[in-house]
Amino acid sequence: MKTRIIYWMLALCVLCSCHGRMQYYEVAGTYLHTLYHIKLEYTESLDGAIKEELHRCYHTINPFDSLSVISMINRNEDMRTDSLFNAVFAKAVEVGSKTDGMLDVTCAPFINLWGFGFKKMNDPTPQTIDSIRSFVGFHKVKIENGMLVKEDPRILLNFSALGDGTMCDVVANLFEKKGIKNYMIEIGGEIMARGVNPKGDCWHVGIVKPTYDSLGVNQELQQVVCLCGKKGLATSGNYRNYHENNGVKYGHTINPKTGYPAQQDILSATIIADNCMTADAYATAFMAMGMEKAKLLKEKAPCIEYFIIYADKKGKLCTEYSKGFTQYLFE
Template sequence: MQKLLLLCFTVWLVSCNGKQVSYVEDKGEIFHTTYSIKYKYSHSLKSEIEAELAKFDNSLNPFKPTSIISKVNNNEAVVLDSFFVNVFNKAQEVSKVSDGLFDITVSPLINAWGFGFKNLENVTPEMIDSLKSIVGYDKIQFQDGQVIKTDPRIQINTSAIAKGYSTDVIANLLESYGIADYMIEIGGEVTARGVNAKGEYWHIGIDKPMDEKAPAHRELQAIIQLCDKSMATSGSYRNFYIKDSKKYAHTINPKTGYPSESNILSATVIADDCMTADAYATVFMLADTANIRSIAEKANLSYLLILDSGNDSLTLVNSSDFEKYRVR
């Protein structure tokens, strides 16, 4: 997911009883990315936040041998926690609505192509066909507290939904302390409630796609105001490869086994929770615009798509209700 520019301010406030109340800002690193959390409270909750994120990591980090998801992948007996169950159920829901464009069993195909497509020259149609036999959301189910697989080689990876869910988890933590005004950004995924320190809705920037893997500067395509909503953005413009003059995105289509050839450079989704927004932002990088419109209506989503229309020009396509979120 692409990093979003957060346009917020910090001031000191005084409550009715005379106690000083601040908008605290906590920053750090987690899940090989950064986080920024701003909230109205009397003191920092950074240690509590990082403790909750550590629990989350122990559940859903597929690269940690002792995590719950790793034990599921290794077919070991394990007690599933609420983090895993919630992500699994939401992933299966999105898979059904998107007709398989979202799939948490796609890892074998991702691994075959390699990070940054480093294995590009080694991939063959025969290899893809073979791997597709152990990919498919319909090959796994949750039953009697356990994940049942049709093939023990099936692997689960929730990276396309977990960061979004982590912002929801921290939102629940903050609300347990009675906090009503906050903005949580983890790896570019955002959940915002209430207002910022200026008493305004939270302002979030959406990057303008730059046709470079490491652009010298960043520009904003739009600024969004959020209140009691979540937003996630997925993009291909910094992760792609070119073969035979065709550009392929980093997102693997689980139905075909191949990288996306879509001209969608960026998909931003606004939803009631960030786990949902994150998952559908991935879906929209694979679907065509007509299918996106249909899916968004079913799932009650708002969206902004940035398309490559050729000749270094961009086309914006958005849901009819997206304009109410735009500041510019």
């Protein structure tokens, strides 16, 4: 009898190991208008768990969800922040401080004014911009005892500069808790990767040439990047999300200091950091700062590496990157 029990236990173990053997899965889809493409080596695809994490993230930081934490805070309702909100807010304040306010999560009224946010306002005028500037500034908000405190009730938050990067990190944390060592998470064009791909190589990621393309059809690559270890990568540019008025293109990156779309020499900024939230935040700041200030920022933020695409005086695309970025270049 004991022999028979042992036999059935061994048989069950064999069946379970066959059913749940390690292999690479691909999970792709759209969640609330955001495309995602994920590869992971595990015993199952985790499709349902991934969607749950995306939903949790959206319900905290998505201003288009009227019941999200950030939406209720923007309406000045009695709403306590959660751990995810606190983490995103802390990162935004950190990067805002290091960039002299060029990343500012209270920039939402300006973003709305130019038609890139969650509320469409009137056509921009110098008078309107001046009136808004008085209640924009990340130093005018803080978290105390689990509540966001505003100096002015008109202050609105927008975490779009860190949103896709945050979602990548949230999914990556799910994988880490399950002991997954090889994965590549791409959400809204931002990347969080660890380990190797199905061929046993480091993950290869392409940086697209910055050409005005609102439909995202152009996929011509400027550079291929090789991500080894565990790294986040984010690219920011105004060549896909922009408005055109009287022949003038206005990009979605707003300069918080002026209230106007940033008209800088950088066409595309790619940042690599230890996590995607950080990479996403600095990529946005680079676009607002311009190339010379952005390059100096590396001294304040040694944790990042950058790859900048810009146009010279003749309109030719040129690149410049930090010394540490060299290790990621794939020839």
